[in-house]
Amino acid sequence: MITGLLFDILFGVPVTLSKEIMLKIRDEIDKERLITEESIKERLQQLQLMLQDGELGEAEYQELETDLIERLRAAREYRKQRGE
Amino acid sequence: MSGQGKYIYGIIEETQPERFSFLGVADAEVYTINLQRLAAVVSDTELNEIDPTRKNVLAHTVVQDQLLKSYTFLPMSFGMIAGGNDHVVNVLRGNYQSLTQELARLSGKIEVELKVFWDQQAMIMELQSESKELVRLKARLNTTSSPIEKQNLLMEAGMLVERVALDWKTRYAGKVYDVLKGMSADAKLNNTIGVKNILNASFLIDQSHEADFQKEVYVLDSQYKGKVNFKYVGPLPPYNFINLKLELAK
Secondary structure (H helix, E strand, O other): OOHHHHHHHHHOOOOOOHHHHHHHHHHHHHHHOOOOHHHHHHHHHHHHHHHHOOOOOHHHHHHHHHHHHHHHHHHHHHHHHOOO | OOOOEEEEEEEEEOOOOOEEEEEOHHHOEEEEEEEOOEEEEEEEEOOOOOOOOHHHHHHHHHHHHHHHHHOOEEEOOOOOEEOOHHHHHHHHHHOHHHHHHHHHHOOOEEEEEEEEEEOHHHHHHHHHHOHHHHHHHHHHHHHOOOHHHHHHHHHHHHHHHHHHHHHHHHHHHHHHHHHHHHOOOEEEEOOOOOOOEEEEEEEEEEHHHHHHHHHHHHHHHHHHOOOEEEEEEEEEOOHHHOOOOOOOOO
């Protein structure tokens, strides 16, 4: 459960503060330690939905996408090194 | 892989080599590699793997949407790359019979997708009706300085939200799925995406029944308006209903 979303529900913090939301998502991503390719792709899909719904701004989405693609490349590299 | 890689969008029935007017991933030309009555729709790539960025996923989807307009189409999932022309022909040859059968089975059928999300405002209203627990949680969240207690309180709040979401999932999402499944040739539940998503389902329907199906979606949507939100996408190529997994091992 995304902490930011819980705060929104409990205290009515507007969800349009996308810079703030982005920072929260980045925290969540760090905490969850997304390391499998599947989990990174799933998170990308989720962010694309948030962008479509206007919960995330274009610039913020782009930054997060760049982060996640970097992670994905690292995960692929790791898989190759292990010879999987 | 030197410039020979073929990014595969899907398989169609086509005896003639075709070059299409729309562009593919990385703005590459989209064309067919044919074998008898089958053709793989491909574009050239120098990469071994394509990143699932929004731009690339969109390019993949646009090609598939275009093909769906003129063909019965077996779509490949995002990111399938074959080693070259011969590799694609070998895949077609090795799976010729099953590909032909799948194309015949899915002829005239389309996939549509329905996602149902709980509405944030409705969730807040619902939680307020269970006000005692909510007031207690909020008050303690505001006063506590212990990060561990804060974490625990948020977890409790999360469980409250999940309890309502689970109830709505049974009450609304379950019913929506059953009704629409009854109108479909086949239906499938997919993993939900994100916290608010309580139904993520794909339906295989006859192209000629699409209008009736949509009408029923509107009826259900207006029935549950205010609690949950619907997101309907279609027509799509039948990704989720292909009984065949193509292996691209070289």
